[in-house]
Amino acid sequence: MSNHRKHLSFLCAMLFFAQAPAALADETCQSPYMPKITGQEEFVYVWTLGAEGVGDGSDKLVTVDVRPGSETYGKVVAALSVGGRNEAHHGGFSADRRYFWAGGLDSNKIFIFDVHSNAAEPTLHKTIDSFVKDSGGAVGPHTFYGLPGRMMISALSNDKDHGGRTALVEYSDEGAYIATHWMPTAEEPRGALLESPVVDGYGYDVRALIRKNVMLTSSFTGWSNYMMDFGKMLQDEEAMKRFGQTVVQWDLHTRQPKKVMHVPGAPLEIRFAWGPKNNYAFTSAALTSQLWLIYEDDKGEWQAEAVADIGDPAKIPLPVDISISADDQSLWVNTFLDGTTRLFDISDPRAPKQVYQKQIAKQVNMVSQSWDGKRLYFTSSLLANWDKKGADNDQFLKGYTWNGKELVEDFAIDFTKEGLGRAHIMRFGSSKLYSG
Amino acid sequence: MRARLKLLAALALAAASLAVQGGAAASEPQDWSRAALARALDAPLGLPPVLHPADNPPTRAKIELGRKLFFDRRLSINRTMSCAMCHIPEQGFANRELETAVGVEGRSVRRNAPTILNVAHLDSLFVDGRDSALETQYLAPLTAANEMANPSAGYVVALLARLPDYEAPFRRAFGAGPSLDRIGMAFAAYQRSVIAGDSRFDRWYYGGEAAALSAPERRGFALFAGVAGCTACHRIGESFALFTDQAFHDTGYGWWREQLRQNPPPQQLVQVAPGVSYALPWRTVASVGEERPADLGRYEVTLDPADRWKFRTPGLRNVALTPPYMHDGGLPDLMAVLRFYNDGGRPHPGQDPAIRPLGLGQRDLEALAAFLAALTSPEVPRLVEEARSAEPDNW
Numbered sequence: 001m002s003n004h005r006k007h008l009s010f011l012c013a014m015l016f017f018a019q020a021p022a023a024l025a026d027e028t029c030q031s032p033y034m035p036k037i038t039g040q041e042e043f044v045y046v047w048t049l050g051a052e053g054v055g056d057g058s059d060k061l062v063t064v065d066v067r068p069g070s071e072t073y074g075k076v077v078a079a080l081s082v083g084g085r086n087e088a089h090h091g092g093f094s095a096d097r098r099y100f101w102a103g104g105l106d107s108n109k110i111f112i113f114d115v116h117s118n119a120a121e122p123t124l125h126k127t128i129d130s131f132v133k134d135s136g137g138a139v140g141p142h143t144f145y146g147l148p149g150r151m152m153i154s155a156l157s158n159d160k161d162h163g164g165r166t167a168l169v170e171y172s173d174e175g176a177y178i179a180t181h182w183m184p185t186a187e188e189p190r191g192a193l194l195e196s197p198v199v200d201g202y203g204y205d206v207r208a209l210i211r212k213n214v215m216l217t218s219s220f221t222g223w224s225n226y227m228m229d230f231g232k233m234l235q236d237e238e239a240m241k242r243f244g245q246t247v248v249q250w251d252l253h254t255r256q257p258k259k260v261m262h263v264p265g266a267p268l269e270i271r272f273a274w275g276p277k278n279n280y281a282f283t284s285a286a287l288t289s290q291l292w293l294i295y296e297d298d299k300g301e302w303q304a305e306a307v308a309d310i311g312d313p314a315k316i317p318l319p320v321d322i323s324i325s326a327d328d329q330s331l332w333v334n335t336f337l338d339g340t341t342r343l344f345d346i347s348d349p350r351a352p353k354q355v356y357q358k359q360i361a362k363q364v365n366m367v368s369q370s371w372d373g374k375r376l377y378f379t380s381s382l383l384a385n386w387d388k389k390g391a392d393n394d395q396f397l398k399g400y401t402w403n404g405k406e407l408v409e410d411f412a413i414d415f416t417k418e419g420l421g422r423a424h425i426m427r428f429g430s431s432k433l434y435s436g
Numbered sequence: 437m438r439a440r441l442k443l444l445a446a447l448a449l450a451a452a453s454l455a456v457q458g459g460a461a462a463s464e465p466q467d468w469s470r471a472a473l474a475r476a477l478d479a480p481l482g483l484p485p486v487l488h489p490a491d492n493p494p495t496r497a498k499i500e501l502g503r504k505l506f507f508d509r510r511l512s513i514n515r516t517m518s519c520a521m522c523h524i525p526e527q528g529f530a531n532r533e534l535e536t537a538v539g540v541e542g543r544s545v546r547r548n549a550p551t552i553l554n555v556a557h558l559d560s561l562f563v564d565g566r567d568s569a570l571e572t573q574y575l576a577p578l579t580a581a582n583e584m585a586n587p588s589a590g591y592v593v594a595l596l597a598r599l600p601d602y603e604a605p606f607r608r609a610f611g612a613g614p615s616l617d618r619i620g621m622a623f624a625a626y627q628r629s630v631i632a633g634d635s636r637f638d639r640w641y642y643g644g645e646a647a648a649l650s651a652p653e654r655r656g657f658a659l660f661a662g663v664a665g666c667t668a669c670h671r672i673g674e675s676f677a678l679f680t681d682q683a684f685h686d687t688g689y690g691w692w693r694e695q696l697r698q699n700p701p702p703q704q705l706v707q708v709a710p711g712v713s714y715a716l717p718w719r720t721v722a723s724v725g726e727e728r729p730a731d732l733g734r735y736e737v738t739l740d741p742a743d744r745w746k747f748r749t750p751g752l753r754n755v756a757l758t759p760p761y762m763h764d765g766g767l768p769d770l771m772a773v774l775r776f777y778n779d780g781g782r783p784h785p786g787q788d789p790a791i792r793p794l795g796l797g798q799r800d801l802e803a804l805a806a807f808l809a810a811l812t813s814p815e816v817p818r819l820v821e822e823a824r825s826a827e828p829d830n831w
Contacts, residue, residue, distance in 0.1 A: 084514065085541060106541060107514050132509070132830040139516075159509060159828050161524045163533055198710075223516075224534055227542030231725010234716065236535045237768055238760050240707045264709035287708035314714045316706065337720065385542040388723050 028326050028369055029271055030427075031146040032210060033095040041370060041428035042067050043077075043119055044377055046397055047102045048421045049384050050085040055419030059088040059104065061113055061122055062420055063429070064397060064413065066375075074399060074411025076418060078121040082111050087227065087384060090425045092144030094151060094173050097433060099125060101151055102425075103141035105383075106227060108132050110141055110153075112175060119431040126175050132159050134177035138167040139223055143205050149173050154206040157223035164202035164222035164242055168255070183217065184248060184257040192248065196262035202244035207270040207281065208252045214302065215252040216294060218267040218283050219244020230386035243287055247294055249302045261304040263292050270294070271324040271331070273349070280349055282331060284322050289313035291333070293349055308352040310342065311335055320382060321366045325373045330355075332367045336382050339364045339394070341407070358407050361394040363387060368426045369402075376400045376407065380415070381422030397423050468822040469496040469503075472629040476556075480815065482638030482753075484676045486556045486628050492571060492621045494628060497609035502626025503822070504605060505619065508829040511592060512540055512584035515831050519577065519623075522549035525823040528757030528816070529553050529630065535765030543582035546731050548765035551758050553816070554751055556628040559682040563747045563763045566737045570624035571617070589616055601829070630823075632754055632813035640810075642675070649810055656807025659800055664777070666804075668790050669749045679752035679811070684734040685788045688781025689762055690745030695782075697728050731764065744786065754816060756809040770808055774801045 043063050050058040063078035086104025093100055098116040103109070110128040117123065128134075131141055131153075140156030150173060155166040165185065170178040184192040185201035202219035209215075220226065221243045225233055233239045243266040249259040265288025272281040280295035291308040310333055311317035317335035324331050324346070331344045331352065341364060343356040366379045378398045381387050388394075395415040400407040415423045476494045479485040488494055505511065509518040522537045523529045530551040531537065537545035547563060555561070560568050567573040577583040578592055586592050596602045596614035603613070610618045637657070640648035649657070660666045670679040700722075703715040734743040747763045761767045767776060778801060780793035796804075 086514075087541075106516055108516070129831055137827070137830075159521075159830060161527065161531075161533070162521050162538075222533075224531075224538050228534075228538040229542065229544050229726050231721050231723075232536070232544055232728065234704055234706050234721050234725070236765075237707065238532065238765065239534055241710075242533050243709075245709065264712075285709075288712060289708075313708075316708065316714055316716055316720075337724075386724060389726065392723050 028274070028371060028373075029269075029323055031092065031095060031208075033146055033148055034093055034097050035433060036371070037428060037430040037433060039432070040066075040068065041375075041430055042432070043429035044368075044397065044399075045100060045113075045115070045122065045427045045429055046379060046415075046423050047088045047091045047425045047427075048079075048415065048423050049088045049381055050081075051384070051395075051416075051421045052085075054416055054421050056081055057085065057421075058083055059086050060420065061100070061102065061111075062397075062415075062423070063120060063122060065120070066377075066399060074413065076413060076420070079420060080113070080122060080124060082109075082124060082127070085384065088422075088424055089383070090142050090144065091427065092151075093146055093427060095146035095148050096173070097146075099173070100427060101144040101153075103144065103153070105140040105142065105156060106223070108139055108141060110171075110175075115429050116434040119429045119434065122429075128171070128175055130177075131169070134171075135167060135169040135180045138169050138180060140166070140226070141169070142203070143207075145206050145208070147208075150178060152206055154203045154217055156203055156220055156226060162223035164200060164219070164225075164244060166201065166203040166222070168203070168206060168217065179255070181250075181255045181257075183219075184260055189260070190257050192257035193259045196246050196260045198245045198262065198264075199260050200244055200246055202246065204244065204266075204268055205270045205283075207272055209272050209279065209281070210252065211276075212279055212296065213252045214296075215250040215255075216270050216272075216281060216283075217248045217250065218263070218270050219246045219248075220266050220268060220286075226383055226386075228385055230383075231389075247283065247292075247304055249294075259302060261294070261302070263294075263304050264288060265290060267292060268320065269322050271322055273324065273328040274326055275328045278328050278349075282322060282324065282346070282349075284310060284319040284333060286318055286320065287316065289317055289319055289335075291319075291331075291344070291352055295349070305350070307350055308344065308354075310354075311338070311340075320364075323367045323369050323376075325369070326371050327373075330373070332369065332376065334360075334364045334367050334378070336363055336365055341367060341376075341378065356406070360398060361396060362392040363394055366423075366425055368428070370428075374402055375410075376402055377426050379423035379426055381424045384422060387422060395420075395422050397426070465496040466500055466825060468825045469500045471818070472496070472499045472626075472822055475631050475815075476625070476629040479676070480631060480633030480638075480813075482635060482642050482676055483554070483557065483631065483633035483678075486631065488628060489569070489571065489624075492624060494625045495609065497605070498622050498625035499629050500626075501602075501605040501609045502622040502624070504602075504826070504829065505622055506626055507823070507826075510599070510829055510831055511578065511586070511595070513586055514540060516540065517584045518828060519574075520823070520828065523552050525820040528754060529819075529823075530758040532759055535760050537583075539580070539583040540585040543585075544726065544728075545582055546729055547763050548760065550750070551754065552627050552630050553632045553754050553757075553813075553819070554630070554678075556631060557678050557751070558680075558748075560748060563750075564734050564737050565684060565748050569620075570627050571620035574620055574623045575616075593619065630819055632815045632819060634815060635753065635813050636810045637807070638677075641672070641677075650806070652803045652806045653810045654807075656803035656805070656810075659796065659804055660807055664794050664796065664800075664804065665790060666777075670752050677753075680749040682749065684743065684746035684748050685790070686733075686745045686786050687747075687777075687791050688784060688787045689766075689776065690731060690733050690747060691784050691786070692782035693764060693766060694730055694732075694745065697730065733763070742786075752808060753811050754813055756812050757816065770805045771801060774804050 087106035091102030138155035204220035265285030
């Protein structure tokens with residue numbers, strides 16, 4: 001694609017966004033800069049962790065056909081191994097949606113897949129294996145958030161101590177390193193207002209509300225924890241002290257941290273509302289099992305407030321992925337340890353109420369929904385060493401229809417039986433994006 | 437006598453080596469290594485001189501190369517782990533954030549990462565004493581599947597031979613390229629420079645500075661060397677103190693931890709945020725965890741039943757810098773350790789008779805903790821600075 005054409009494509013996307021913000025993405029939790037799929041998604045890409053003794057044991061990008069009526073509907077139509085177990089975790093499209101960037105939390109490799117040449121069979125376009133060196137010591141590339149012409153990557157750790165202090169790192173769409181923005185800490189607040197008793201410098205997700213020039217980051221834990229055996233960690237008092245307790249508000253354009261808010265219990269995914277007047281986002285604190293609202297108050301200041309429990313916090317259900325509906329009326333919340341998805345009515349964002357729940361399997365992690373909210377997809381794996389062991393280690397992609405009252409299973413793929421591995425993040429693909 | 441001869445030979449060789457360096461490549465050594473070499477050849481207050489093997493006298497070039505190797509994350513199978521990822525300079529050259537270490541791909545290690553501060557003075561290495569020389573010790577973590585997981589020792593040699601940034605450092609240090617021996621000698625030379633004495637205790641006990649210790653610290657020392665009987669194992673000599681008898685003891689701790697492993701409590705208290713903890717059923721913990729392996733300590737080296745649950749007496753210098761404590765990091769702070777010994781360990785057949793109930797009160801324990809904190813060397817920040825004299829090597 002020529003630069004000129006790419007710029008045109010981006011300008012078109014921006015124009016659409018300016019006029020009709022709620023129509024610029026299919027699945028609801030993507031970067032709003034991205035062009036949308038018109039109609040039904042055709043493929044679900046699953047960034048999959050290799051598992052020892054399962055298939056070739058390698059991380060891979062798995063492509064599943066979800067075209068209704070297709071002979072291969074609900075089947076794996078491609079699986080591209082990248083070699084090694086990199087702790088495949090999250091990924092995101094470039095803003096022009098022609099490439100899918102996926103990271104390895106352990107190896108720090110970044111794999112850039114071409115999804116536009118043949119949406120049914122992505123190819124590996126480029127591998128960046130210099131992330132730690134490029135960034136000056138950030139470890140664990142996690143969220144890939146497409147910005148115009150560049151990719152914003154939130155890291156989880158660092159190469160000094162494998163703890164939680166980390167950074168945001170920017171690359172160009174071509175894969176060239178641009179900049180590192182270290183998270184504010186108590187010692188180096190970098191100009192941020194510190195409204196938290198703890199300023200940990202930890203990272204996890206990164207999301208933006210463009211029209212307010214606000215970018216938010218959440219905070220998880222460092223390499224030592226996210227790589228270690230989950231059961232061992234739960235018994236390690238020192239390790240359990242090392243989880244994020246902050247959400248940071250940034251100036252999106254200048255990358256300047258503005259404010260550090262106190263959100264204890266490891267706040268993970270950040271989901272901004274879509275409505276043009278809805279100046280808020282949700283995040284879930286994994287360990288304390290609470291939904292938090294990050295919102296702009298009457299004075300234009302951003303605040304954090306716990307607004308609901310998720311299940312029984314005393315049982316540590318471990319909320320993981322969340323997915324907001326396009327109309328900002330509902331939020332799906334997965335809880336890993338009980339394998340359950342829960343639907344919250346968030347019509348009053350300050351008082352979310354659970355209205356439905358269903359156990360998907362013995363464990364569940366990611367959830368993605370179509371823009372119309374009618375189709376939901378679930379995967380199983382949290383982290384290689386956090387997944388359940390033995391017979392409880394369900395590994396799958398499952399597709400469901402949401403009929404407004406209940407989830408009805410459409411298909412299920414057993415990722416262990418198929419020799420694939422541990423299914424993690426999902427992204428939607430369609431050949432129609434590139435046919436014009 | 438033999439040790440002294442060994443030292444003299446080493447010093448002579450080191451002097452010769454310095455002369456060569458000074459003539460041929462005066463501009464090449466890095467500034468920090470001058471002090472490091474001087475430290476390796478000297479003895480700070482409270483410590484004996486380091487005994488360098490006759491065939492591995494220290495040089496600045498070796499120390500610099502050893503530091504580079506120690507911090508190189510490329511020296512693991514997937515380029516994520518260096519020695520320093522577990523022996524973290526800012527955390528007392530240990531790891532304060534984990535009870536037990538985590539290796540490549542997050543694999544579990546049974547033991548707490550020990551500090552390398554003053555490791556030069558240990559007769560045997562690892563808490564079970566399975567190695568006796570720093571020149572060979574490095575092979576175990578580099579090739580252990582749950583640590584750095586290199587497929588073989590030869591693989592590491594070949595890797596270093598391929599990395600262009602190692603060519604000059606090896607030439608400067610040895611006049612030759614990488615080999616198993618030379619890698620070990622460089623690692624050892626660096627670690628023998630990580631020496632930290634001259635604590636306030638040393639200035640008080642060996643230096644005659646009466647005001648160097650506070651009254652509670654002096655009281656703590658009196659207990660330590662007196663009624664508490666700590667010096668039976670954590671020895672203090674006339675001219676120096678290593679605070680270890682270099683021997684292996686069953687204190688009751690290893691045995692106790694094994695009982696807990698075999699009979700876990702029905703619930704595990706889990707901190708989810710500061711001040712917020714929940715009791716999780718053990719079956720839930722077990723559902724997401726692999727089984728914790730047993731640790732029989734010295735027995736695993738000797739296979740002598742008399743050595744079950746024996747572990748090497750750790751030196752106590754800089755101990756306040758390296759929580760959590762014991763071979764598996766199971767005790768979070770010094771007070772917990774002191775309470776364990778005050779309780780007389782965990783009596784069982786085989787427990788060392790020196791471990792007995794002490795009957796100390798809270799004030800006594802606090803005085804002991806204060807004394808232990810006085811063993812921290814003022815040199816540690818300088819060692820950290822030297823350790824961080826260059827960024828870690830990464831791909």
